[in-house]
Amino acid sequence: MLLEVNNLIKRYGDFLALDHITFAVKEGEIFGLLGPNGAGKTTTISIISSLTQYDGGEVKFLGKEIKRHEMEVKQELGIVPQEIALFEDLTAYENLDYFGRLYGLRGSLLKERIAEALSFTGLTDRQKDRPKGFSGGMKRRLNIACAILHHPKLIIMDEPTVGIDPQSRNHILQSIKELNKMGSTIIYTSHYMEEVEEICTRVAIVDHGRVIAQGTKEELTAFVSTEEKLVIELSSVTYTVVEQIKSISSIRECSIKGTSLEVIGKKGEHNVSRVINLLSEAGIEILSLNVEKPSLEAVFLTLTGRSLRD
Amino acid sequence: MKISMIAWYTFIRNVRDIKAMIVFILLPILMILILGKALDSAYTPKKIDPVVVGYFSKDDGLLNNSLNEFFQAKETSSILEVKKFKTLESGMNQVKSGKLKGLIYLEDGISNNFQNGKQVKINFYSKEKNSYVQPVLESFVRTFNIGNTLIKINGQQVQPNSNTSIIKEVKIVTEGKIPRGVDYYSLTALFQSLLFGAIFGIFAITKDMGNHTNLRMNAAPIQTSKIIFGKLLGSSMTLYGISLLIFLISKFAFQANWNGSLWLILLVLFLFSTISVAFGMILAYLSKSTMASALSIFIIGTILTLVAGGFSRMDGKVIEMLSYLSPNTYAQKALFTNIYDGTFAQSNILGLVLYMIIVVTLTFITGRRRIA
Numbered sequence: 088m089l090l091e092v093n094n095l096i097k098r099y100g101d102f103l104a105l106d107h108i109t110f111a112v113k114e115g116e117i118f119g120l121l122g123p124n125g126a127g128k129t130t131t132i133s134i135i136s137s138l139t140q141y142d143g144g145e146v147k148f149l150g151k152e153i154k155r156h157e158m159e160v161k162q163e164l165g166i167v168p169q170e171i172a173l174f175e176d177l178t179a180y181e182n183l184d185y186f187g188r189l190y191g192l193r194g195s196l197l198k199e200r201i202a203e204a205l206s207f208t209g210l211t212d213r214q215k216d217r218p219k220g221f222s223g224g225m226k227r228r229l230n231i232a233c234a235i236l237h238h239p240k241l242i243i244m245d246e247p248t249v250g251i252d253p254q255s256r257n258h259i260l261q262s263i264k265e266l267n268k269m270g271s272t273i274i275y276t277s278h279y280m281e282e283v284e285e286i287c288t289r290v291a292i293v294d295h296g297r298v299i300a301q302g303t304k305e306e307l308t309a310f311v312s313t314e315e316k317l318v319i320e321l322s323s324v325t326y327t328v329v330e331q332i333k334s335i336s337s338i339r340e341c342s343i344k345g346t347s348l349e350v351i352g353k354k355g356e357h358n359v360s361r362v363i364n365l366l367s368e369a370g371i372e373i374l375s376l377n378v379e380k381p382s383l384e385a386v387f388l389t390l391t392g393r394s395l396r397d
Numbered sequence: 398m399k400i401s402m403i404a405w406y407t408f409i410r411n412v413r414d415i416k417a418m419i420v421f422i423l424l425p426i427l428m429i430l431i432l433g434k435a436l437d438s439a440y441t442p443k444k445i446d447p448v449v450v451g452y453f454s455k456d457d458g459l460l461n462n463s464l465n466e467f468f469q470a471k472e473t474s475s476i477l478e479v480k481k482f483k484t485l486e487s488g489m490n491q492v493k494s495g496k497l498k499g500l501i502y503l504e505d506g507i508s509n510n511f512q513n514g515k516q517v518k519i520n521f522y523s524k525e526k527n528s529y530v531q532p533v534l535e536s537f538v539r540t541f542n543i544g545n546t547l548i549k550i551n552g553q554q555v556q557p558n559s560n561t562s563i564i565k566e567v568k569i570v571t572e573g574k575i576p577r578g579v580d581y582y583s584l585t586a587l588f589q590s591l592l593f594g595a596i597f598g599i600f601a602i603t604k605d606m607g608n609h610t611n612l613r614m615n616a617a618p619i620q621t622s623k624i625i626f627g628k629l630l631g632s633s634m635t636l637y638g639i640s641l642l643i644f645l646i647s648k649f650a651f652q653a654n655w656n657g658s659l660w661l662i663l664l665v666l667f668l669f670s671t672i673s674v675a676f677g678m679i680l681a682y683l684s685k686s687t688m689a690s691a692l693s694i695f696i697i698g699t700i701l702t703l704v705a706g707g708f709s710r711m712d713g714k715v716i717e718m719l720s721y722l723s724p725n726t727y728a729q730k731a732l733f734t735n736i737y738d739g740t741f742a743q744s745n746i747l748g749l750v751l752y753m754i755i756v757v758t759l760t761f762i763t764g765r766r767r768i769a
């Protein structure tokens with residue numbers, strides 16, 4: 088395990104911000120911390136980064152208690168804070184130079200890494216400009232660039248896509264995947280479940296300072312739902328076919344929505360192949376077929392009775 | 398390495414803050430102009446009472462006569478009140494008891510020796526170094542030192558000089574040695590505005606809170622104390638640079654008297670800049686707010702300047718005790734003593750060093766305490 092967080096407790100006065108948070112991150116994964124506002128994501132990350140003291144539990148990085156190996160652990164972490172953390176009065180290049188040196192880089196290696204981070208985030212052209220004049224997306228990208236200069240083992244990103252346009256957001260999501268392919272383990276927090284669903288290999292859902300569920304996306308959705316939904320677009324539909332589909336034992340419901348069929352059935356019963364067989368026997372052309380799995384949103388809703396966005 | 402990097406970037410960021418730079422260079426210049434020029438008459442060297450010195454001569458030749466004439470000249474008599482003594486012992490007793498600031502003593506045959514081309518000495522006895530007597534004597538001596546013949550005072554050799562008139566020499570001496578308004582306020586206003594320069598210490602902390610860059614810095618593998626040290630160094634250097642600039646402007650543009658030891662001036666300005674920036678950092682760490690810290694330093698700075706006599710000279714026991722809480726007191730005394738007396742006020746320099754050590758220690762304590 089790269090990172091183990093065990094029974095982490097954090098109090099702000101009487102308020103219990105983290106209530107026995109427990110999760111573990113394996114080397115090479117993109118681990119998602121999903122939770123609504125105030126769930127305790129940033130607090131958890133601050134503790135892992137040695138920015139905040141905690142009141143109980145333990146955090147181990149590569150088996151070492153972070154409290155006792157603070158500098159060693161910090162050297163291996165790359166932090167992308169939730170709030171954009173850049174020197175407004177220094178150029179993009181100088182920002183990178185500053186943080187690179189803070190992590191002990193210098194000389195030609197530092198220059199190399201700065202150039203690499205700039206091109207990775209698409210900011211090479213703007214390196215001589217101060218972030219003051221940058222768009223939100225560019226600031227977010229520079230915010231990430233500052234955290235990856237020293238090739239950290241673990242990159243922790245706290246809502247790195249907040250408040251930016253879809254294009255920049257895609258750029259960032261793609262670059263996170265790329266960083267992961269290049270060997271970095273990533274912790275990614277968000278309250279956008281679409282993002283987490285898109286890039287994370289495993290997810291912990293946090294609410295009120297507790298981990299209420301964790302696992303791969305499939306494990307989590309399986310946990311709340313035993314059914315799946317097929318959406319099939321067809322050239323034409325006949326009622327006989329609908330009746331035939333309904334007669335399959337594992338299928339609970341089949342209805343016509345325009346030129347599409349919506350089929351809901353038990354999971355793991357080869358529903359897709361059975362339905363396709365029936366349709367081709369009836370000579371109906373399939374234009375498209377989509378298996379919709381329950382989303383993390385649904386998982387959250389089931390577990391808490393609330394929507395993630397509230 | 399990391400410390401000097403932080404210091405360098407802190408310095409650069411300060412310098413790029415054009416508004417702050419302009420304000421904190423113009424502020425002291427305006428204050429020197431306003432306080433120094435407008436209040437010139439208010440401050441005026443209050444008429445100083447002449448210094449009482451004794452005179453005993455075993456000589457009755459040229460030097461004795463000239464010296465007596467010199468004592469009677471109007472310009473000299475306003476500075477020196479000379480009491481003549483019949484014996485060396487009676488004069489010395491009064492010096493020892495403190496009734497006299499010093500005793501001038503001419504040995505037997507000094508005029509003869511002088512006229513025969515020998516090197517001679519005028520003796521001056523004093524319990525303490527005195528601001529006026531020695532330079533006055535020197536100006537007298539200069540008029541006699543022609544060619545290779547030398548008169549020495551207290552064993553200190555005086556360079557030969559051209560045959561300028563005694564009167565003129567005395568005038569030059571008085572002008573240089575009594576602080577005028579612009580001299581006095583160049584110093585006090587400089588220190589006052591350097592206290593306001595604590596803003597650079599405040600900025601070093603609060604800007605990084607506003608930028609959230611303090612998060613990144615605290616998450617980086619570097620001890621908090623090194624971050625504090627780097628910032629202290631960077632902002633001190635900024636303020637030190639400003640202080641040197643103002644020193645040069647007041648010296649060359651305003652012709653203020655800075656004729657002391659350059660090294661001492663540089664040292665005092667450095668210590669003071671550091672103290673001021675450390676003040677600012679402490680306030681910023683405690684309040685976490687630029688506005689609150691800036692307001693505090695404005696109030697504190699004004700009080701510290703006030704008790705140190707920065708607006709007008711103040712007397713009284715309470716004020717004197719309070720004045721030792723102000724770094725301005727030590728800095729001003731150290732420089733005034735040096736500029737107008739030619740001596741080093743060791744206790745004041747030491748006081749300033751201790752002051753700096755205390756304030757810097759507090760900076761580290763408040764800076765490290767802050768992580769919740």
Ligand SMILES: Nc1ncnc2c1ncn2[C@@H]1O[C@H](COP(=O)(O)OP(=O)(O)OP(=O)(O)O)[C@@H](O)[C@H]1O
Nearest residue numbers: 099104122123124125126127128129130131169278
């Ligand atoms: N310094 C603090 N003092 C008091 N309470 C705090 C402090 N920091 C965080 N909290 C509280 O702790 C809880 C968790 O906050 P945290 O910032 O970790 O949430 P989050 O999951 O990151 O939320 P968001 O999605 O809004 O960033 C919140 O209720 C917050 O109000």
Ligand SMILES: [Mg+2]
Nearest residue numbers: 128129130169
């Ligand atoms: Mg947060």
